[in-house]
Amino acid sequence: MYRALLVYFSGTGITRHFAQLIQEQMEEQGYLCDLLNLEELIDITVLWQKKPVALHYTIRAEVKRPLSKYPWPYIELQDALKAVTENPILSNLESEWEDYDVIGFGSPVYGFRPAPVMIRFLLDLPVFKKPKRVFSFATHDGAQGDYENFMSQVLTDKGLKFVGHIDHTFVYSASAVIRTSFNRLTAGRLLVQKSVQAKENIKIFIKYLNNLLQGIQDIYRIATPMSIIFGLPYRLIYSYGIDFLLNHFLFGFGIHKDKCIQCMTCVMQCPQGLIELDDDGYPLRLYHCMYCLRCLNWCPTDALYFSKLTNGKARFPGPEVLLEAAKQDELSARLKKH
Numbered sequence: 341m342y343r344a345l346l347v348y349f350s351g352t353g354i355t356r357h358f359a360q361l362i363q364e365q366m367e368e369q370g371y372l373c374d375l376l377n378l379e380e381l382i383d384i385t386v387l388w389q390k391k392p393v394a395l396h397y398t399i400r401a402e403v404k405r406p407l408s409k410y411p412w413p414y415i416e417l418q419d420a421l422k423a424v425t426e427n428p429i430l431s432n433l434e435s436e437w438e439d440y441d442v443i444g445f446g447s448p449v450y451g452f453r454p455a456p457v458m459i460r461f462l463l464d465l466p467v468f469k470k471p472k473r474v475f476s477f478a479t480h481d482g483a484q485g486d487y488e489n490f491m492s493q494v495l496t497d498k499g500l501k502f503v504g505h506i507d508h509t510f511v512y513s514a515s516a517v518i519r520t521s522f523n524r525l526t527a528g529r530l531l532v533q534k535s536v537q538a539k540e541n542i543k544i545f546i547k548y549l550n551n552l553l554q555g556i557q558d559i560y561r562i563a564t565p566m567s568i569i570f571g572l573p574y575r576l577i578y579s580y581g582i583d584f585l586l587n588h589f590l591f592g593f594g595i596h597k598d599k600c601i602q603c604m605t606c607v608m609q610c611p612q613g614l615i616e617l618d619d620d621g622y623p624l625r626l627y628h629c630m631y632c633l634r635c636l637n638w639c640p641t642d643a644l645y646f647s648k649l650t651n652g653k654a655r656f657p658g659p660e661v662l663l664e665a666a667k668q669d670e671l672s673a674r675l676k677k678h
């Protein structure tokens with residue numbers, strides 16, 4: 341029996357959902373599979389704040405709309421890569437993870453790369469002496485960009501043996517915050533449908549892993565020239581679309597004081613620890629962030645917004661709520677039949 345570990349970060353729950361699907365499929369195939377949320381493994385707020393890595397969109401936000409009250413604390417990704425050192429806090433991971441035959445690292449795609457907190461974690465990993473097999477996984481909205489190459493590069497630099505990558509698009513959770521309404525049932529049905537497709541891909545991936553672990557050489561996927569040619573325009577449009585979305589619809593940090601009940605949810609939920617309360621007890625974000633959208637989505641009174649375009653718009657309730665909406669609908673349809 342093989343043992344697998346899936347280490348993940350998830351902003352709004354979609355990557356967690358994907359990790360759970362992979363776990364479910366692995367267990368069906370006889371694996372023992374553990375899930376590990378990065379936020380339970382370490383205090384990523386502390387880890388990130390010591391050496392914050394910024395992706396392009398955060399840098400652009402700071403240049404365009406500086407939150408000039410504080411000095412700019414971020415390290416650009418290229419500089420972070422050059423200055424990579426092992427973090428003593430994580431040095432025990434090689435022995436802790438010794439029993440796993442394979443480890444997957446997963447994150448949402450942000451700005452065509454893994455989420456900055458996942459990048460920080462990977463850069464801080466020790467260099468493994470034994471080349472353990474690892475793979476990456478991701479959820480995104482159609483433009484994974486450099487994610488896979490980045491993961492392959494960083495994990496290989498850490499002495500690990502990168503064996504593959506799997507990703508999937510589920511529901512466009514990030515764009516919920518600029519829509520006037522968000523239909524939970526429609527999104528729930530889409531999530532169910534996408535999950536069925538994802539399971540099929542996961543099965544193929546696990547079959548490939550099985551062969552690999554049994555020493556049978558196998559190739560997981562080959563990009564055919566036709567798929568590259570047809571995929572390119574789609575990829576370009578998507579890339580620029582997401583770039584446009586990030587540039588125009590995120591950033592800023594507005595608050596409706598009349599709606600805020602000072603519950604601290606946003607403060608507690610921020611994986612980068614960037615929200616504090618001001619002297620009057622209202623949230624204040626110190627710097628531009630990675631825009632995981634948790635504070636916006638999980639605020640119980642819709643008191644927060646990033647730009648005018650997100651003000652008063654819909655919020656993403658998380659995959660569990662969507663799945664529940666789809667389940668209830670199916671149940672009531674069945675009851676009507678009888």
Ligand SMILES: Cc1cc2nc3c(=O)[nH]c(=O)nc-3n(C[C@H](O)[C@H](O)[C@H](O)COP(=O)(O)O)c2cc1C
Nearest residue numbers: 350351352353354355448449451452480481482483
């Ligand atoms: C700040 C930000 C940047 C994003 N950048 C990309 C991107 O470059 N390409 C893409 O396909 N999706 C992008 N997305 C969409 C997310 O990858 C997608 O919604 C993902 O499933 C969210 O997973 P989570 O719920 O685990 O956070 C972005 C989302 C956010 C919030």
Ligand code: SF4
Nearest residue numbers: 600601603604606639
């Ligand atoms: S989560 Fe919303 S209501 Fe709670 S403190 Fe933050 S802004 Fe105020």
Ligand code: SF4
Nearest residue numbers: 610629631632633635
């Ligand atoms: S401020 Fe909000 S969007 Fe930014 S990292 Fe924190 S929780 Fe995520």
